[in-house]
Amino acid sequence: MAERSFAREVEDLTLGDGELFRGEGILAITKALLQSGVSYVGGYQGSPISHLMDVLADAKPVLDDLGVHFESSASEAAAAAMLAASINYSLRGAVTWKSTAGTNVASDALTNLASSGVKGGALIILGEDYGEGSSIPQERSHAFAMKSQMWLLDPRPNLESIVKSVEDGFELSEASNTPVMLQVRIRACHVHGQFVAKDNRKPAFTMREALENPIRDLNRIVLPPQSITVHDREKLEQRWPAALDFIRERQLNEFFGPEEGPVGIVLQGGMYNSVIRALQLLGLADSYGNTSVPLYVLNVTYPLLDDEVVRFCQSKRAVLMVEEGHPDYLEQAVNTALRRKDVQTRVAGKDRLPLGGDYTASVLMKGIQSFLDEFEPQMLGNRPPLPSADAVLGSPQVKALAEVVPARPAGFCTGCPERPIFAAMKLVEKELGQHHISADIGCHLFSILPPFNIGGSTMGYGLGPASASAFNVPAGKRPISVMGDGGFWHNGLNTSVGNAVYNKHDGVIMIVDNHYSAATGGQDILSSRAENPLRSTNNSITKAVQGIGAKWVRQIDRTYDVSKMRDTLKAALTSDVEGPKVIVASSECMLNKQRREKPLFSKGVKDGKRMVRQRFGVDEDTCTGDHACIRLSGCPSLSLKHLDDPLRDDPVASIDNTCVGCGNCGEVSEAAVLCPSFYRADIIYNPTRLDRVVAKLRGAVIGFFQRRRAARRIAFA
Amino acid sequence: MTVPFEKPIAIAILAMGGQGGGVLADWIVSMAEAQGWAAQSTSVPGVAQRTGATIYYVELLRPSADGKMPVLSLMPTPGDVDIVLAAEFMEAGRSMMRGLVTPDRTTLIASTHRSYAVGEKEMPGDGTSDPQMVADASGIAARRSIVFDMQRLAEKNGSVISSAMFGALAGAAVLPFGRAAFEDAIRAGGKGVEASLRAFAAAFERAEQGAADPVQRKPTPVEAAVPEKSDHPKLDALLIRLRMAVPLGVQPITFAGLKKVVDWQDPSYGEEYLDRLAALHKLDVEAGGANRDYAFTEAAAKYLANAMTYDDVIRVADLKTRATRFDRVRKEIGAKAEQVVYTTEYMHPRMEEVAGTLPARMGRWLTANRPLYNRLDRFFSKGRHVKTGTLFWFAGLYVVSALKPMRRGMLRHEMETAHVARWLDTATGVLPTNYDLATAVLGARRLIKGYSDTHSRGLTKFDKVMSAVPLLSMRADGGQWLGRLVQAALADEAGSTLDAALQTIHSFADSAPA
Structure with a gap:
């Protein structure tokens, strides 16, 4: 079950010709796939394309109706390999993942796919997660396109252009027998906009027809000598020229503004809105994108059409290349194209725009201003006042904010079952000293941040234990590595656990099993506990680990038992058993659990059923304000409260009503012997008659003693 | 040549994951679209959805006369934002640090409530940031500020902060849409409509009046005046002694200390407190404390009381079994009258606590006898889930707290x-x-x-x-x-x-x- 239900969005997927689609970029892409007559779709979830996968997962009836096969791939490599269906058959296929993290994983398959070439359109939709808010390395998909000779689309970030790019992408792929990558930046994935829909198209040629009429062509198989005598030659002599012809004839790249001008701007399609905003602020464009500076918008950033580049540049004194990210692949390519034709137009670019980072409107505004200042200053003629916050930012009051505004890193959700695992790890470290800890990708990576500050490296999804593999030497301490269930099934079973078993690695492997691929939005995976009618779930991680040869394996089915977590971890660190010591720490992701249980609870209460809700609290009388509990938790619902008691200096811990009663607070304070301030309150909704009678009886006896003592107590009121 | 650039209305929403910033952005977009405007919103959720800080950005503009859609930006430009909505007060500070709030154009609408960051919470002392600095900065950075506790207002109306912020946005009258357009957007959303509209209306009113509530890092300590009389002669005697022991300015804090000490043990313990304090005050006078407002006596009144009321098992058992505590728990968790509530305490008594509760000599002997001590420790030292509302556990705690008269002879007290x-x-x-x-x-x-x-x-x-x-x-x-x-x-x-x-x-x- 994914984090969000897309039942309503699925309705948008059935919009017909002429109807107006309003919504998020990623949903528009999904709709575009169906309008393009796609036969199969696969992918691996991850921001910012998780919603595409989730919508399709919820859209089974629509897909069945169109005869589209959809699957949640085990990894990006599996998704890329899926495109092999388009090598021999005229089947349109699309896959999607988060780039560049996913493209790295998929590269093996992509290399071979690009070598074989495709008959049916093969589209790879990349959620480009570059810049602010990104959780992955600051690399570019562009390099993958260049090295494998796949074409890269980077459409203008509005729904109409993106949808058109999907449709164009399939045709380009078929016209040039080459897989096509479509990159959509994170903000474009989440942009709300609109486009006029078309009818969905059933694929002309079905998966079933293909399967029942197999085709085999030796020339499409990657093996010497084909790869060099056929594929390499095809790439250079047929596919590339065919792609150039298609891009040129179909005018996939766009020109805006006056045809002639002393200067111009060449830009990636994805940069269009920011460039226009910069021009608007400089007084060089109106609200609707009419610009007085000629623009050459590369909706296809690879390959580059040398003749188009020359045509745009040759009459101009200078052009500015707007290319986000590094290295400056496009700037180099533009320069090469101009040099080959001996065109002397100056190419400005990274000499006045930042080498890396987001190209925001204000960054571009400064870059374009500096470019025009040098090459065509009279364009800046009337020079409207430019928006700037410099004066405010320079004021002492705003500068002083740097001291008080706290960093707010992402952390574990309220009630997260991973919190007690790291609390236990901290307790073990207090006892046995600091250890080398290899982290992995997933929610559990939040352990590297305060308050836990655990983990020294993260190498890739499912690679946590593998990244500790060098530390397999006799020593006084063992390395600990962490991996989530998502990473485990993505890659970790073999690359991390198999590797450790085979090499008799002596370290401890902590597998954090929260029943979902939680960080990407709570999608089901092999070991998910829910019954999923479309997929095979409930496949045990413990059995898989044992099956691959691990001897010392412990499964903990309630991570909130901090003492048990701590003792198991200690046992793993001290066991004599050879080979990796594997702990599978398993409790359901609280976000998903609450989503499922909260409505049921409310309904139960509404129906008058006896329901018990648990939440935690802190007795402010006994809390001394040391906050050791917070340093072992970081739970959003565990916060601070200032008292108005003149005898107190420090705020006390306090739990708000968002507490879900996971139990971590109590278990931690008990395991770490913190303090007796925590209490759990069991609130019985719709108590039964028995509940009421027992409560009354207890209340009477307890009340008697309480009154008795209160009467005898001599104290100021 | 081009027509002049008509600037879209730019709105930035600063929120933390889970605060409903997305819902707010969606309401603004659907309202604008319903009014025939072009609207574009973007966000960078990613991992920020898990409690991190994040920005939603919205731009609004009318389509051209001939129906052409404007080209809108996907991210805010410093110095160019018309409205900033901050769903927490330090996030308002962040918006200013990012240059999103400028005096020529920005209306800042911020909730004054605090949601402490981990870095503030984890400090052993008081690591909370001073909100006054944010208020000071908004005074010079914003064209207009509307600040009040939207979180509490929303809670009071059974809703969430996004509806209160939407109400504040409407009440601020910075968008060219009437109140009805806002309310229609909430209705079209279809979830929790009634509660949302209630919170919306309450916030609308506050914003319309230009709410600018003061902020405070922590409440000013309430020092109760020393009462003239109490309900017991022993306490009355203490009050008289208090007045004699310390000068007027120090009496309120001394009364707070006295109250705590008497509550912790008994009136004679209060006498001991006043004796010690009087002795300290005498030294203070000799040291020329009069020129320093008797700062030494004041500190002594406070910290001596704290020192004399150390936390021991008797104190914990006493506090946990009081009727007032039972009531406070019910209030804190918001239990309704018809609901039954039981509490479970998480306790982990160790041998130190056991030995500390023994008569001093016996406690010392036991502590010195390591083998026995350790054997007993294995028996006593473990986590116990104490269900205070049941007779068995209540009786246990009650008996422990009944040891109070013997307390001053115990090892811990020594x-x-x-x-x-x-x-x-x-x-x-x-x-x-x-x-x-x-x-x-x-x-x-x-x-x-x-x-x-x-x-x-x-x-x-x-x-x-x-x-x-x-x-x-x-x-x-x-x-x-x-x-x-x-x-x-x-x-x-x-x-x-x-x-x-x-x-x-x-x-x-x-x-x-x-």
């Missing part, structure tokens, strides 16, 4: 009393020569807090701070330095900041005798 004596000796020792330092020595008591490990960590830090007293005694600024050491001790758990600060003190003590 230890605490000795510690207090040493502490007061240090303070009175430097009082004649260094008044400020002596006062600061009393304040260092703040470091002793918590239970078990936390308590011993606090004691260690306290001892370290005390070790600096001889080095500082001859310095005029010795009191300030000791205060700095206390702050350093509260800066991190391990005490590394304290160690560094101590090193500084040692270095200047070594180099130049002041």
Whole structure:
């Protein structure tokens, strides 16, 4: 079950010709796939394309109706390999993942796919997660396109252009027998906009027809000598020229503004809105994108059409290349194209725009201003006042904010079952000293941040234990590595656990099993506990680990038992058993659990059923304000409260009503012997008659003693 | 040539994951679209959806006369934002640090409530940020500020903060849409409509009146006036003694201390408190405390009370079994009258607590007898889930708290009393020569807090701070330095900041005798 239900969005997927689609970029892409007559779709979830996968997962009836096969791939490599269906058959296929993290994983398959070439359109939709808010390395998909000779689309970030790019992408792929990558930046994935829909198209040629009429062509198989005598030659002599012809004839790249001008701007399609905003602020464009500076918008950033580049540049004194990210692949390519034709137009670019980072409107505004200042200053003629916050930012009051505004890193959700695992790890470290800890990708990576500050490296999804593999030497301490269930099934079973078993690695492997691929939005995976009618779930991680040869394996089915977590971890660190010591720490992701249980609870209460809700609290009388509990938790619902008691200096811990009663607070304070301030309150909704009678009886006896003592107590009121 | 650029309305929403910033952005978009405007919103959720800070950005503009859609930006430009909505007060600070709030155009709509970041919460002392600095900055950065506690207003109306913020946006009258358009957007959303509209209306009203509530890092401590009379002659006697023991200005804090001490034990313990305080005050007078508003006495009144009411098992058992506590729990968790509530306490008594509760001699003997002590420790020291609302467990706690009359003969009391004596000796020792330092020595008591490990960590830090007293005694600024050491001790758990600060003190003590 994914984090969000897309039942309503699925309705948008059935919009017909002429109807107006309003919504998020990623949903528009999904709709575009169906309008393009796609036969199969696969992918691996991850921001910012998780919603595409989730919508399709919820859209089974629509897909069945169109005869589209959809699957949640085990990894990006599996998704890329899926495109092999388009090598021999005229089947349109699309896959999607988060780039560049996913493209790295998929590269093996992509290399071979690009070598074989495709008959049916093969589209790879990349959620480009570059810049602010990104959780992955600051690399570019562009390099993958260049090295494998796949074409890269980077459409203008509005729904109409993106949808058109999907449709164009399939045709380009078929016209040039080459897989096509479509990159959509994170903000474009989440942009709300609109486009006029078309009818969905059933694929002309079905998966079933293909399967029942197999085709085999030796020339499409990657093996010497084909790869060099056929594929390499095809790439250079047929596919590339065919792609150039298609891009040129179909005018996939766009020109805006006056045809002639002393200067111009060449830009990636994805940069269009920011460039226009910069021009608007400089007084060089109106609200609707009419610009007085000629623009050459590369909706296809690879390959580059040398003749188009020359045509745009040759009459101009200078052009500015707007290319986000590094290295400056496009700037180099533009320069090469101009040099080959001996065109002397100056190419400005990274000499006045930042080498890396987001190209925001204000960054571009400064870059374009500096470019025009040098090459065509009279364009800046009337020079409207430019928006700037410099004066405010320079004021002492705003500068002083740097001291008080706290960093707010992402952390574990309220009630997260991973919190007690790291609390236990901290307790073990207090006892046995600091250890080398290899982290992995997933929610559990939040352990590297305060308050836990655990983990020294993260190498890739499912690679946590593998990244500790060098530390397999006799020593006084063992390395600990962490991996989530998502990473485990993505890659970790073999690359991390198999590797450790085979090499008799002596370290401890902590597998954090929260029943979902939680960080990407709570999608089901092999070991998910829910019954999923479309997929095979409930496949045990413990059995898989044992099956691959691990001897010392412990499964903990309630991570909130901090003492048990701590003792198991200690046992793993001290066991004599050879080979990796594997702990599978398993409790359901609280976000998903609450989503499922909260409505049921409310309904139960509404129906008058006896329901018990648990939440935690802190007795402010006994809390001394040391906050050791917070340093072992970081739970959003565990916060601070200032008292108005003149005898107190420090705020006390306090739990708000968002507490879900996971139990971590109590278990931690008990395991770490913190303090007796925590209490759990069991609130019985719709108590039964028995509940009421027992409560009354207890209340009477307890009340008697309480009154008795209160009467005898001599104290100021 | 192009027509002039008509600037779209730019709105930035700063929120934390889970605060409903997305819902707010969606409402704005659907409202604008329903009014025939072009609207574009973007966000960068990613991992920020898990409690991190994030920005939603919305731009609105009318399509051109011939129906052409505007080209809108996907991210805010500093100096170009018309409206900033901050769903938490430090996030309002963040919006200013990012240059999104400028005096020529920006209306800042911010909730004054605080949601503390981990970095603020995890400090052993008080690591919370001062919201006044954000208020000061908004005074110069924003064209107009509308600030009030939208979180509480939303809760009071059974809704969430996004509806209150939407109401504040409408009430601020900065968008060219009428109130009905806003309310229609909420209705079209279809979820929790009634509660949302209630919170919306309440916030609308506050914003319309231009709410600018003051902010405060923490409440001002309430020092109750010393009452004329109580309901018991023994207490009345104490009140009379109090008035004689300390000067007027120090009486309210002394009364707070007295109240706590009497509640902790009995009126005669209160007498002991006043005796000690009177003795300390006498020394204060001799040291010329009159010129310093008797700061030494005031610190003594506060910290002596805290020291004398240390947390032991009797105290915990007493507090947990009181009727007032039962009521407070019900109130805190918001239980309704018809609901039944039981509490479970998470306790982990250790052998130290058991030995501490024995008569002093027996406790000392047991502590010295390690094999027996350790054997017993294995039996006693384990986590116990105490269900206070059941007769068995209530009786257990009740019996423990009934040991109170014997408390002053117990080992723990002997230890605490000795510690207090040493502490007061240090303070009175430097009082004649260094008044400020002596006062600061009393304040260092703040470091002793918590239970078990936390308590011993606090004691260690306290001892370290005390070790600096001889080095500082001859310095005029010795009191300030000791205060700095206390702050350093509260800066991190391990005490590394304290160690560094101590090193500084040692270095200047070594180099130049002041």
